[in-house]
Amino acid sequence: MRTRGGGDLGALLTRYVEELRVRRYSVSSLEKARFELPRLIHHLRENGVSDARAVIEEHLVAYARHLERRRTRWGSPLTASSRASAISTMRRFFAFLVSREHILRDPAQAIPLPKIRRLPRGILTERQARRLVAAPFAGSRIGKRDRAILETLYGTGIRLGEAARADVSDLDLRGRVLLVRSGKGKKDRLVPVPGRAAVALDTYLIEARPELVKRLDPALFISRHGARLSLVGLRAVVQRHGRAMGVAVSPHALRHTCATHLLCGGADIRHVQELLGHRCLATTALYTRVAIKDLREVLA
Template sequence: MAEVLSEFADHLRLEKARSAHTVRAYTADLRGLISFAGARGVPLTGIDLALLRAWLAEQTRRGAARTTVARQVSSAKTFFAWAAREGIVDDDPAIRLQAPKAHRVLPAVLAPEQAADAVATAAPDGADTDDPIALRDRLIVELLYSSGIRVGELCGLDLDDVDDDRRVLRVIGKGDKQRTVPYGTPAAAALDDWRRRGRPALATAASGEALLLGARGGRLDQRMARTVVHRATAAQGTEIGPHGLRHSAATHLLEGGADLRVVQELLGHSSLATTQLYTHVSVERLRAVHDQAHPRA
C-alpha cells in the first residue's frame, strides 16, 4: 500500500498539479480509509460503496466537519478513479459516492480602517524603520490585503514576478495557473523599502530569487506569514489569518463598485459561484448599517 500511495501522490503532483498541502491531505485521508477497511478484514480491492459510506459515517460520528467529509469524498473519488485506470482495482467503488453539502459561512472581514491599522501594527515604525523583519512584516500584510492573493502565492513570489512599471504581480495559483494581479501605491512603497533596505540585510546564498525571506535567509515559510497576519490583526479586535485578508480585499473591492467577474479574475477563482459569496458579505454589511442608521429600520 505504501508503494500505491506513493504512486498516487506522484499522480496528484505531476499530472493533477495539486499543491503539497492537497497531496498530504488526500494521502492522509486514504491511509485512514485503508486502516478502516483493514480493521474489518477488507483489502483495498474489496472496498465497495457500502464500506466507503460506513467510513464517512464514522468520520461524521467522530465530529468531522462537513468540509472535512467533503474533502474525504474527493480523496476517495480521485484515488479510485486513478486506481481503476491503472488496473490496481477492477472497478471504481466511489463513482456514486456523494459529498455532503457544506455550510456556506460568511467570512470574517476587516473594515477598511482596520486593514490600514493592521499594516501599521505589522511594522510600528512604518517606512522609517531599518529593521528588516519589520519591513518584511509590513510588506506581508500590505501585499496580502492590496492584491488579495493567497498566502502560498505570496510566499512563492520571486523577485522577477514583480513588475514595477505596471505595478502588478505575476502569481502562480492553484493548478499551476498563472495570473496577473495589481497592487496599490502603499504596497509599492512597502515593496521598494523591503527590496532596498530589508531583503539585502537577510539575503544569503540560499535565498535564490525568493522575494520574501525568513530570518535565516531562506524563502519565507507560510507558517511565519500566518503568524505575522494573526499578530497584526489581533490588535484590531478581529483576529484573522491571510485568508481573512483575502476576504477583506474582495469585499472592499465589491463595495467599491468592482465588477464580480473582475474580482473573480483577481482572486483566481475557477468558479464565479465562489466569488459570489462576497456579495453576501456586502449585503450583510449594508443591512447592519441600515439597521443602525435609518430612523425606521
C-alpha cells in the first residue's frame, strides 16, 4: 500500500488544522494543535526528520522525554497534565495522518500518557478566592473585564474553553443564567450566575466591553486588541492575578474550588454534577474524596 501525497510535516499540519476548523472542533482542540504541534515538528526537524513518513516511535519517545525537561516561561517544569495534553495532541495528529493515508503506520499510538493525579489540587480557601476575584483594578477597563472573568470562573465552575466560547447573547443577566455551549460531551447546558458574578458582568458589559471591542464581535470576553479573548489570554488573566497575590492558581483550580466550596457548603452532589457538566457522577465524586475533616481545615 502506498501513501498519498507528500509527507512534509509543516504542510500536513496546515491540512490538519484546517480539517479541525472545517469540522468545527472546539477552540481548545484548535489552540492545542496550533501551539503544541509546531513545537513537535521543530523538535523532529532538529533531529533530522522533516517527512512524516520517516517518523518512527523512537523519535516520539525522545520527544516525550524532551517534554519532561521542558520548562515554562517561569522556569517551572511542565505538569503531568500539560505533558499528557501535548502527547494526546500528538497522538491525534498522527492518527489523522494514518486515516488520510499520508503514513502507513502510526508511530504515536504506543506512546504512554503520563499518570495524572486525579484528586482535586490547588483548591483555594474562600478567603483566597475572594481576594483573587477582588485583585483586578476596578478603575480600568481591563480590570473590570478581569474581575468579570474571575467571578464567572469561580462562581459558575465553567471550563476555560467554555468561557472562551461564550457570547454576549449566551448571558441572561435578568434571569441570571449563562448558556454554556458545546462543552465536553457536546451538550449545551444552562448554569446559574451568582450575584457577585452578575454584578461584575453587568459592570463589564456597560463600562468596559463597549470600549474594548473594535468590531461586531459576539464574544463575551474581549481582548485588549478588540477581539475574542483566547484560551491563552484567559489563562494568563487567572495566573497573573494569582501571582500578584502570591498564589499559584490555574483556571481549572478555580473550577475545583467552585465545586469543593459548594459540596463543603452542603450542595447536593447531583446539582454540582449538572453545574459542572459532568456526564458521570463518579467524576464529580472525585471532589468528595478529600476528607471532610481536611476540607473543613482548608476552608476555615
